[in-house]
Amino acid sequence: MRSLKERIIAVFFSLNGITAILILLGIFYLLLSGSFLAWRDIGFFDFLFGRTWNPTGFHSASYGILPLVMSTLMVTAGATVIAVPLGVACAAYLAEVASPWEREIVKPVIEMLAGVPSVVIGFFGLVVLNRLIARTFSLSNGLNALNGAVLLALMALPTIISIAEDALTMVPTEYKEASLALGANRWQTLRLVIFPAAASGVSAAIMLGIGRAIGETMTVIMATGNAIAWPRSMFQSVRTMTATIAIELGEVAYNTTHYYALFAVGFVLFAITFLVNLSADLFLQRSSEVTRR
């Protein structure tokens, strides 16, 4: 009787797991099959390395994904440059310097930041950051890659801070005591002992933060201006892969090359986020091996 119940529960849970995997495979299949149709029409290399994305061109349409990839990379890299030092420093502060009550206030606030809807963040970019950037750099408007990068940094920060902080506090106190007892100061201990011991956890935090930034859509639609020109600088309007899919998929005619090209864009995006998350996973695995002594 009891074993039957247990078996049912076991089957239930494994079914859940299998369903999740099947759904993932289904998405993968959907994207890939659509992508093949697109690549048949466009040509794989023209798609991947083409420098113009202009699906509605009057004379001829072109489906070069490179400007979209570039836009995504610029915005994400910008966000990374801003969020990583800030997030890691903040995590180090919380883990090693902050007093217990500071931690008790700051941590929930940061985790609340993770819950702010992306529309609201995008709205902030559109209204506040837009003007701020335009004024500081004397531009006609502030809807550009920089704006998106700042907002995405804001969105990646909670992930980075909270996971990196976990990794830092997981470092056994024995290491810290050993270092301090040898006459190291706090900063040396943090730099030479705690960070190296938490390196994989902190890397995972960074990767997960970046993963979040790459996939973000609403914010970048609202804040980056969405021009489909070749992106030249952070002060130019850009159009990321996510924004392109979201904007164009609503208007595209069913079963056209354009329609399938958007699938192919989705596939590339999927592949990139998959790789980023996979590396985060590998880092996390490594970190649990280090801290589990």
Add this chain to the structure above:
Amino acid sequence: MENSVKIVTEKLNLYYGNFQALKEVNLEVCSGKVTALIGPSGCGKSTFLRSLNRLNDLIDSVRVEGEVRIDGENIYDKSCDVVRLRKKVGMVFQKANPFPKSIYENVAYGPRIHGVRDKKVLDRIVEKSLREAALWEEVKDNLSRSALRLSGGQQQRLCIARVLAVEPEVVLMDEPTSALDPIATQKIEDLIRALKQKFTIVIVTHNMQQAARVSDITAFFLNGEIVEVGNTGLLFTQPVDQRTEDYITGKFG
């Protein structure tokens, strides 16, 4: 080394918040001798030891009264340089705690943070310290191996080497062999006897035979107070205080 007084604690009181863990502790520790601290669990031995290199500073709730003078200088004075103090007063912990780095990096860590850059000098310090810790012969062929791969006893000797590498004058040991098997324990005890020529050693131990084997002076702690201090041989054979006698004859603790 002549046997002069190295450490003096005077009316040392230590509180964790409202809880008083050390009460009016007066103790003199002589250089060139091994001083053992014994007493039942929770009586404040570790707390006392950690107050000698100010490691208790890490705990926010800790408050200290009284004086700890090392070479005549009160280490709780505002002018005391904690980095210098901890360089001079090294510590070996109960659980061997090598860094998750190579053997070489573990030993070189201390000298590095104190400003030694020259690779040749570092090599020399590493070898010298590992020899002093009686570990050199076992690890000399593979110094780049992870310290975590060593056996428990080797790890503990590595930790001792790591302390010796900063050339301390005092070495504090908090139950350094409690996690080790008898053979590893014996190696460490031999090491302690060898090291006492050069260093002032204070060792906490739960094992009274160990105190008898390695120490010259023994202090018996009970509930945060020192009940009795004396020559190890005398304290174990002719204790003055009834409570000491009860403890060493195993009537409690």
